[in-house]
Amino acid sequence: GDSVTQMEGPVTLSEEAFLTINCTYTATGYPSLFWYVQYPGEGLQLLLKATKADDKGSNKGFEATYRKETTSFHLEKGSVQVSDSAVYFCALDLDSGTYKYIFGTGTRLKVLA
């Protein structure tokens, strides 16, 4: 069935380090792909998205490229800040008419000053 697999956390980095959070998916059809972020005590917020193969989503210094050949959508940031500490969720929406999401399990990022 359709699924999203994320690397397990927690991921602990020093400020200004390079970040990669891996995400791979299994899906029939042509889903859109998303990264959502959940800061402590807050709701899920859309970070970036890509709707078709080879699209690159970007926001707040984060980037992810929709790779159909490897069924991946890895999240990257060149220089993380303490304020990036949060839980990051990779998700896809099924191209089924309802566009419901399938989420990964989330990856907790902790950035140390």
Next chain:
Amino acid sequence: DTGVSQNPRHKITKRGQNVTFRCDPISEHNRLYWYRQTLGQGPEFLTYFQNEAQLEKSRLLSDRFSAERPKGSFSTLEIQRTEQGDSAMYLCASSPGTLDEQFFGPGTRLTVL
């Protein structure tokens, strides 16, 4: 636009009691989703409304769960005869339908004792 709101934010109940949660989507968003998130997991789809019509329900939604969206505005999710396994964060999201992006509320955290 004040975003998606959910009430209550927290609910503690005893096993066997009924509980009801409310979601107010962003105005004029015709799509509304309910998800459930347990500790350490990503949100899981429960049900979907387009306007007032409930178009899809997950197998996760047992007979004890019912959701409504009268007049296509706010939505309620009721759980009857709660069980300890129902303890989770219940998330509501809305979408305008012209975008595949969903906007999430802060969630209602349910604890069943």
